[in-house]
Amino acid sequence: MSPEGKALRADAARNRARLLDAATAQFAERGVETSLDDVAKAAGVGIGTLYRHFPTREDLVLAVYGAQIDALDARSRELATSEDPGEALREWMRGFVDFYAVKQGMVTLLRTMMDGSRSEHFAQTRETLRLAAERMLAPAIEAGVIREDVAAPELLRALGGICLTSDPRSTPPSSTLALVDLVYDGLRYGAPVAATRS
Template sequence: MHGIVSRQPLPGYRLGLEADADGTPRLSFAPSDEGKAAAVRKPRADAERNRIRLLETAKAAFAEKGSGASLDEIARIAGVGAGTLYRHFPTRDALVAAVYRNETEQLVAAAGRLAETQPPVTALREWLLLFVDYIAAKHGMYELLNSIVGGTSDL
């Protein structure tokens, strides 16, 4: 594969247009190599639970209230202090990107898991239900996601 265009749409991810060996163009969205060399310390279990609660709460808040969702309210509903939220996600953009990344990763993982464990029609039906939930969360974050990737096109 030869990269034709590459752009980093979200921190830690790369969006590219590649060509197969026969020249057929293909869009790719994958984790970037940025930061892999640095040693990564595994977070404590309670810190990881807080992070997950924040992501789930933020997803619901952005789906319901859009980009105007209050970060302090997200922290309160998640049962953590504002300092904990900002330690994990220093900016609103960082939180939005993390929610989007988490939802995308879950959607991709679910496709493989469902395809391996369910009959095709059941797998497709269950994946489509997950996809609808994903779209609902993304819809509330549209303006923020658009500003992160620096464009005016639909995401």
């Protein structure tokens, strides 16, 4: 491979990353009002560059959604080895709020795609998210810092419910995080370690 070829590939990778970052911010802030022109302009590239990486609006939405899922999954792997599994779980739950702020901005588009030919893709991402939640819950349960009767789907529904009732454009992040902390405190109620200390 020539140096020129490597430089072109590096430039393309940088452009793609810039487009994903720009789209993530735009969807979180403006939701379905976001246009592809908005994204290209925010990324500092031409619309042709955007189309080379993401031929359709749906391709861009899927890429942003997938990147958010991957980030939550990667963070769960990092935090799963923490010496404080309870605090690690709490931190992951708080990070979920950022993911949902982006998802909420794309929710109309995502719902349309979930019912179409991309449904299998969403089944895979839901499974990735469930496994990430289980990865965070298991060490905390084993350490006795949260109750034993909580399952990953229940935790995800609770976090999703909080986020759905919080508009990222009008609700202060501190209010949403306070509700996340309230759910975390509920997970600790009746935990073996907490019961021993009381």
